[in-house]
Amino acid sequence: xxxxxxxxxxxxxxxxxxxxxxxxxxxxxxxxxxxxxxxxxxxxxxxxxxxxxxxxxxxxxxxxxxxxxxxxxxxxxxxxxxxxxxxxxxxxxxxxxxxxxxxxxxx
Amino acid sequence: xxxxxxxxxxxxxxxxxxxxxxxxxxxxxxxxxxxxxxxxxxxxxxxxxxxxxxxxxxxxxxxxxxxxxxxxxxxxxxxxxxxxxxxxxxxxxxxxxxxxxxxxxxxxxxxxxxxxxxxxxxxxxxxxxxxxxxxxxxx
Numbered sequence: 117x118x119x120x121x122x123x124x125x126x127x128x129x130x131x132x133x134x135x136x137x138x139x140x141x142x143x144x145x146x147x148x149x150x151x152x153x154x155x156x157x158x159x160x161x162x163x164x165x166x167x168x169x170x171x172x173x174x175x176x177x178x179x180x181x182x183x184x185x186x187x188x189x190x191x192x193x194x195x196x197x198x199x200x201x202x203x204x205x206x207x208x209x210x211x212x213x214x215x216x217x218x219x220x221x222x223x
Numbered sequence: 224x225x226x227x228x229x230x231x232x233x234x235x236x237x238x239x240x241x242x243x244x245x246x247x248x249x250x251x252x253x254x255x256x257x258x259x260x261x262x263x264x265x266x267x268x269x270x271x272x273x274x275x276x277x278x279x280x281x282x283x284x285x286x287x288x289x290x291x292x293x294x295x296x297x298x299x300x301x302x303x304x305x306x307x308x309x310x311x312x313x314x315x316x317x318x319x320x321x322x323x324x325x326x327x328x329x330x331x332x333x334x335x336x337x338x339x340x341x342x343x344x345x346x347x348x349x350x351x352x353x354x355x356x357x358x359x360x361x362x
């Protein structure tokens with residue numbers, strides 16, 4: 117089981133860590149919420165916890181807790197620019213549906 | 224109906240729905256068209272400097288599609304059309320075409336930067352439901 121990042125995502129993670137003055141790496145977690153049942157959560161990590169699994173990809177450290185890992189196994193995190201917006205994108209082979217968010221609404 | 228329907232894995236935007244009708248729209252008298260935050264002004268002026276073209280305007284538009292039926296679009300445009308609403312805030316100009324305007328009257332336009340990414344967002348009082356996720360999925 118593993119997670120990885122693209123070179124672009126790795127650059128962005130390093131930049132974000134530099135801007136906040138350092139840190140161990142990026143924590144990738146899954147929470148039960150959002151439109152489709154689960155939502156990704158990203159946060160800076162100062163150090164690994166005992167229940168974390170550690171992955172190194174493109175020179176950055178990624179932490180995933182044991183509960184989240186089956187839901188994100190094989191995920192590649194990318195950094196994409198869509199129009200004027202940019203952000204992380206999760207290419208998750210486990211996801212059967214996803215929701216292209218914030219941009220969509222009903223009246 | 225649930226607040227947000229998920230669609231089969233169909234790429235970044237969930238679906239291409241029907242286009243909003245191209246009905247000319249007149250702003251009701253006294254209505255606040257749109258509210259632009261300071262963060263938008265700061266980001267757009269920074270982007271204009273990067274682009275090297277101070278004449279570019281931020282265009283906000285609504286198209287059919289997405290999980291909930293309509294979706295917002297943001298782009299730069301150097302030409303204002305006759306039926307555009309043009310809002311000038313500080314050094315930036317914001318355009319909304321008249322058929323999109325009816326869906327966003329009174330909306331607040333903001334710019335958010337976080338670890339997850341940077342994006343223009345709309346707080347829209349006309350929206351009955353939104354697909355307001357960081358990034359949501361099902362397995």
